[in-house]
Amino acid sequence: MVPVARRNLFAEKGRFAISVAGVAFAVLLILIVLALYRGFNRTGQTFRDLPGQLWVVQRGTSDPFHSISLIDRARLASDTQVAGARATVPVLARSMNFDAGGTQVAARLMALDVPADLASSDLRDRYLPPEGAVIIDDTLRRKTGLSTGATARFGTESLKIERVRPRSPEVLFQFVWVNFADAQRIFGVGDVVMYGMVILDPGADPQAVAQAIVARDPGLQVYTKDAFAASISKEMDQTFLPVISILVAIGFIVGAAVVGLTIYTATIERTREFGVMKAVGGSGGFLYRIVLSQAAMLTGAGFVVGALGAWGVAQLAIEAVPEFATDFQLTDLAGVFVAAVFMAVLASFMPVRRINSIDPAIVFRA
Amino acid sequence: MNDCDERQILRATALMKVFGEGASQVRAVDGVDLQVCAGEMLLIMGPSGSGKTTLLTMLGGLLRPTSGTIEVDGVDITALKESQLTPIRRKSVGFIFQSFNLWESLSVQENVELTLNMAGVGGRTARSRARALLEQQGLGHRLRFRSRNLSGGEKQRVSIARALANEPRLLLADEPTANLDSKHGRDVMHLLRDLSRSAERAVVVVSHDQRIREVADRVLWLEDGRIKDIGQLVRDPVCGASVETDTSVTLEHEGRTYYFCSRDCRGKFQQSPERFTSGATPAPAMP
Numbered sequence A: 001m002v003p004v005a006r007r008n009l010f011a012e013k014g015r016f017a018i019s020v021a022g023v024a025f026a027v028l029l030i031l032i033v034l035a036l037y038r039g040f041n042r043t044g045q046t047f048r049d050l051p052g053q054l055w056v057v058q059r060g061t062s063d064p065f066h067s068i069s070l071i072d073r074a075r076l077a078s079d080t081q082v083a084g085a086r087a088t089v090p091v092l093a094r095s096m097n098f099d100a101g102g103t104q105v106a107a108r109l110m111a112l113d114v115p116a117d118l119a120s121s122d123l124r125d126r127y128l129p130p131e132g133a134v135i136i137d138d139t140l141r142r143k144t145g146l147s148t149g150a151t152a153r154f155g156t157e158s159l160k161i162e163r164v165r166p167r168s169p170e171v172l173f174q175f176v177w178v179n180f181a182d183a184q185r186i187f188g189v190g191d192v193v194m195y196g197m198v199i200l201d202p203g204a205d206p207q208a209v210a211q212a213i214v215a216r217d218p219g220l221q222v223y224t225k226d227a228f229a230a231s232i233s234k235e236m237d238q239t240f241l242p243v244i245s246i247l248v249a250i251g252f253i254v255g256a257a258v259v260g261l262t263i264y265t266a267t268i269e270r271t272r273e274f275g276v277m278k279a280v281g282g283s284g285g286f287l288y289r290i291v292l293s294q295a296a297m298l299t300g301a302g303f304v305v306g307a308l309g310a311w312g313v314a315q316l317a318i319e320a321v322p323e324f325a326t327d328f329q330l331t332d333l334a335g336v337f338v339a340a341v342f343m344a345v346l347a348s349f350m351p352v353r354r355i356n357s358i359d360p361a362i363v364f365r366a
Numbered sequence B: 001m002n003d004c005d006e007r008q009i010l011r012a013t014a015l016m017k018v019f020g021e022g023a024s025q026v027r028a029v030d031g032v033d034l035q036v037c038a039g040e041m042l043l044i045m046g047p048s049g050s051g052k053t054t055l056l057t058m059l060g061g062l063l064r065p066t067s068g069t070i071e072v073d074g075v076d077i078t079a080l081k082e083s084q085l086t087p088i089r090r091k092s093v094g095f096i097f098q099s100f101n102l103w104e105s106l107s108v109q110e111n112v113e114l115t116l117n118m119a120g121v122g123g124r125t126a127r128s129r130a131r132a133l134l135e136q137q138g139l140g141h142r143l144r145f146r147s148r149n150l151s152g153g154e155k156q157r158v159s160i161a162r163a164l165a166n167e168p169r170l171l172l173a174d175e176p177t178a179n180l181d182s183k184h185g186r187d188v189m190h191l192l193r194d195l196s197r198s199a200e201r202a203v204v205v206v207s208h209d210q211r212i213r214e215v216a217d218r219v220l221w222l223e224d225g226r227i228k229d230i231g232q233l234v235r236d237p238v239c240g241a242s243v244e245t246d247t248s249v250t251l252e253h254e255g256r257t258y259y260f261c262s263r264d265c266r267g268k269f270q271q272s273p274e275r276f277t278s279g280a281t282p283a284p285a286m287p
Helices: A004-011 A013-041 A045-049 A073-079 A121-127 A138-144 A180-187 A206-216 A225-269 A271-279 A284-320 A330-357 A360-364 B052-059 B082-091 B108-118 B123-136 B152-164 B182-198 B210-214 B263-271 B273-277
Strands: A054-058 A085-100 A103-112 A133-137 A151-154 A157-165 A175-178 A195-200 A220-224 B008-019 B026-037 B041-045 B067-072 B093-096 B170-174 B202-206 B218-223 B226-235 B242-244 B249-253 B256-260
Touching (some): A013 A225, A013 A284, A045 A225, A054 A206, A103 A121, A103 A138, A103 A180, A138 A157, A157 A180, A195 A206, A206 A220, A220 A225, A225 A284, A271 A284, A360 B052, B008 B052, B008 B202, B026 B052, B026 B226, B041 B052, B041 B182, B052 B202, B123 B152, B152 B182, B182 B202, B182 B210, B249 B263
Parallel strands (some): A133 A157, B041 B202, B093 B170, B170 B202
Antiparallel strands (some): A054 A195, A054 A220, A085 A103, A085 A195, A133 A175, A151 A157, B008 B026, B226 B242
16 A cells, blocks of 8 residues: 555655654653652652561551651560561661761661561661661762762761662652661660561461551551551652643643644645545545554654653653652553554544545646 | 447536525536547537536536436436445546646655555555556656656646546546646647547546647537537548538538538649548548
């Protein structure tokens, strides 16, 4: 078959390029917003990565970032000694500013008091610095300029950067892993801890253990690690989803408008040519296919450019803004592709109406 | 039933087209009857605004008449819905336009191929048929050219190849020589005549171009939407001019009628008929 749609589109290369750029911009906007949302939604992943399956908090604590939980350490130790619980790790955590070479930087300090028999080398490497030292991630290093061996001041304590871990998925706050004894001094909380991280025996039922702990001490509340992490993303959803939905809708409308206007203009310009097609026996379906093909090609090219552009922009943004967290998911890409197809169909509506209204007798007019 | 009835391709009966209403009403075509048979080339002439193009548009199924009927290859196209007219235009009618109306973003070959695609012919078959048609028109060396880069004569030949793509039996040509110089105009005229003869097609041409009278089998004069049959054109055996049988000077010679443009020519013929009759064909003596 003669590639009429392609010929029509490429007949005006400049306009084609501008239109592809327009669609690409829309796709880029949608993908970046979705990737940002996914990236932000991974906040709390640290709680999933830690070895504990349950998190014990003071009853009423809504989430680890915006709610204070204070538990007496001895009470935590005794009330979590239930069947199925192998160990309970006291956890100190607090968001606070620290002095990084004269600059105040916000971070989340966290300290685990892991029993020696459970402190594997991996845990030590990631979360358990020796006394007087901290572990930070690459995002915080780039934000603060602190590198291994440098010193930062946390309250009245000066602590050395023991090592820098790869970038973590946490967006809102970067974690600074502190030695438990240092954290006790910095926070000044004595024998009070914030949470208890419960490590279960192999095969133990998390729900049963949680119920047993609460039955023993109704002043405590137990989250599974997923629920604890989700309590953060839930807030993210409530705050950002409406905004993101609007941005995605704007991106979709911009894309559909660009494709629609381009195809409509191309149709208007070629009114006579479409009239000739009708006159010499081109059926409605034949002409609609041309318009749809044009829209599909434009949208397809815009989608590819936009998707590649989104990835490129994200890489550049990460270079410029350390906290810029994106997570491109295949399902989002597929969803945006489906939206782009819908965009093409929607954008073809007006041009098809226009073609319907073309009088084939136009061919005999000079 | 005469010979043309049996080989009839186009018949219009009491065809009328009225535009507007009330005081502003215009009868663009007013009671036209015509019949065109296979192998015939009909020329419709007339002043500007006489309704020629309106008539051609209706004959091609692009405009519905106010009243009357049009039969193309035995099918009353005035009774058809738009969706039924489309295949008629695709398969039974070929259009040739004054301004060529080529698809400028396509190559010469694609212009013809696309018409075949519309009829469901695709791939290699469409390509080879398009090539063959264009080669017949002497455009084998222009297949990949963009149509906008062709000369007027070449464009019109592409337009003719496109019109022939689906082998229609009726060709409708609107001022096919108007945008061409005299040489190319003459080429197109003869091509149209040959097309009517070679494949039992009917060709209807609307034109102001007097030169087409030389090659047309019949000329109709349209004025104020009404038709006047000018008559059959024959060649003067003495000077070679085209003359109308109705208005020419005639002479019976050896049982045949000869037509002349003037008494002078008839006189020359009478002086030595053998000079003009050897190998010459008496009426109808078309070139």
